Amino acid sequence: QVQLVESGGGLGKPGESLRLSCAASGFTVSDYYMTWIRQAPARGLEWVSYIDKSGSSIFYADSVKGRFTISRDYAKNSLYLEMNSLRVEDTAVYYCARGGKWLIRDPFDYWGQGTLVTVSS
């Protein structure tokens, strides 16, 4: 069955870096659009980044553009989010989710359980 498991969250100081991982099983990440979405404490969902099947089209929210980098490893069937220059406002639960197989406008049909990132001095 389809499963997404995030890891790599934890405590970081402003300006530091963290790398999140999302291990996929039950499907091949290279066959789908994949995305990162975050949720600050007691707040709504905020889209972070999106990568297409080939990795040639990548999109970022304005709030993270230039600081975060999405990537994937086909051999490990995993998705990553490199987070640099962390800010206090990056504190959130980060979810990876599976998008569509064909269209970028397709829904996110499977989500991981999330990993908590806390940025504090």
Added chain:
Amino acid sequence: SYVLTQPPSVSVAPGQTARITCGGNSIGSKNVHWYQQKPGQAPVLVVYDDRDRPSGIPERFSGSNSGNTATLTISRVEAGDEADYYCHVWNDGSDHVVFGGGTKLTVL
């Protein structure tokens, strides 16, 4: 930037019908997806492409989309439907995913 507006809260008695709206400029021209999120859990897709339901989602969940408003309708509401609900679209104009602010459904 494209904005999706949801009411912060909706309350309904058990057995009644809940309607949660998602407003956006010409949202009727976009594909709208809806997610349910219960406390401490990841979101779950309940309606996609305006009105379709993933397997395993009860028929009580339905959707519509026209003009500037998309609507998630939950018929015969149960206590277990109490959750936050989010709408989602892909905005071609900005190449961004957009989520609504979320609506807390309270079952009285």
